[in-house]
Amino acid sequence: MKFNILILLLSVLMVGCDQTDQNVSSPGDYNSYLAINEARTTSPYFELWNSKITSDSVELPSFSAVAGQYNSFFESTGDITYLKKAEKSLKKAVEIANIDKDKYYRSLSRNYISQHRFKEALIYADSAAKLGKDLPENQHLLFDIHMELGNYKKADSLQKLFADPYDFNYIIRAAKWNDYKGDLDRTIMFMEKAKVKAEDSKNRSLLLWVYSNLGDYYGHAGEIEQSYKHYLKTLEIEPSNAYAKKGIAWIVFSHEDNSTEALRILDSILESHRSPDLYLLQAEIAEHTGNKDLYDTSMNNFQNLISNANYGEMYNAHNLKVYFSESGKELKAIDLARKEVANRATPETFQLLALAHLNNGNKKEALKIIRNKVEGKTFEPEAQLAMAKVYKANELTSEVERLKKELLEAKYELGPVTYKEIQKL
Known part of the structure; x- marks a missing residue:
């Protein structure tokens, strides 16, 4: 996301372009939703069950109910503290449960999936499965985890069972x-x-x-x-659903090229929902429009937010993309990419490792990773772009041209900033 002042000139030239023929959105459809800024951080249900928990409490339903409410508060606010509080409640439930212990194992496993702690999630999912109850639920959960871990053969065998x-x-x-x-x-x-x-x-x-x-x-x-x-x-x-509002903001930005409206939508979300990925999208729009002040502010907000240790591994991939755009972060990127691969060995994480090697001048190692771990194993546009960059560095012109043709058709999904990268391949 390296800021490029030339983008300002490009955006000025585009002002006169008529985008109305491709617009699908209308502010009248969603303005009333943008006015809803109140994040839900409590409820009578939560207060009732939370009041039953004491330092020596063994009332199992309280911990489960409170954890569920904390999950809702996390979804409403984006505040990682609530997800960690849910984890704490569920760990207590697992500790004291004698009946239906498998249910609490699964709940804790799902919490770890949300935190991108997939190997720990697998431990608790396996623990639930060993108790022999609710076989389909265990199989569903194990499928989800093995997909996240890149264990696709195992996931496929589980899918056939249910x-x-x-x-x-x-x-x-x-x-x-x-x-x-x-x-x-x-x-x-x-x-x-x-x-x-x-x-x-x-x-x-x-x-x-x-x-x-x-x-x-x-x-x-x-x-x-x-x-x-x-x-x-x-x-x-x-x-108040922040995810759907962000989806509309992306449509307005990437499909309709209306950065002003996309930023207005994002600003409304950020009134009550703080999530690192929202600041990265804000920075991407600022880069596209040449707004350096907003770009710097958005990136600072992103870094300040993820400095909270509670995020753990959740934003490794996002942070890597930032490292790739900043000089002096090449070795840090290698270390973080290796950590992410150790956490979940998927084609998507391996393509990040390949890019980290490429940024360190290790183009042959990058090509080896692409050939062995990415090529033919994913159809995600970001991975295809990583492949193209590595092929270009290794002067594999025909393969670059093949991928470039496909990537140019993914303009909407990748966005206008990345589209400019594709054009330079």
Whole structure:
């Protein structure tokens, strides 16, 4: 994200371009949601159960209920403190549970997934599975963790154990599997099936999950209007949903090239929801428009936020991208990329390690990693861009041209700043 003042000149030249023919959004659709800035950090339900917890408490339902509320507060505010408080409550529940211990193991495992502590998540998921209860729930959880860890053969074998074309939990994981395989059409087909089931159930949590994920998947597929509609559906259910608002901000920025409106949306989210990735998006928009002051402020806010040790491994990948753009951080990038690969050995983390080597001048080592760990193993545009950069450094011109052609079609997903990188390949 290195700031480039020339971008200012480019943006000025684009002011006169008429973007209305490609607009799918309208502020009138979402303005009322932007006015909702109050983050939920308590509830009568939380106060009731929290009041039952004392220093020597053994009332198991209290810890579980309070942990669930802390998770909700984390989603509402982005404040990592609440996720850590949920972890503390669940660890206490695991400690004192004699009945339904597997349920608390799974809850703690999911908390660790949220924290990107995947190997610890696997330990507790395995502990739940060893108790022999709720076999499908254990299989679903183990599938999710093995996908995160890059253990795709294991995940596939688990998926075959609970395959049921009529079961919601199988359908959403079939969607995830097809996304990993690069079959976006089948991914969306499965997610549309999941949407029907969620709508039939009228389950608020399922609807929020399905609508927001369909917003993402349709965006990846270039179906921007469908993406926008599903983010709005998410907001109809939960008007304060920061994830859906961020999705709309991306549409306005990347598809409609309206940086001013995208920043207005982001500013409204940041009134009550502080998340490091929001500041990075703000910085990316500032870079695109040539606003150096906003760029510097956004990056400082990002660094200040992730300096909180409670974030642990959650923003390693984001931090690496920052390192790649800053001189003097090359060796730090290598160390952090190795740490991230140790945490989750996926093609996406290996492509970061390859870029770290490339930035250190180790172009042959970078190519080796790409050949062995990334090539043919992921269809993510960011990984494809990393491959192209490594191929270019190694003078593999034909392979660069092949990837460049594909990447130019991913303009929306990668955004206008990265699109300029692609054009220079």
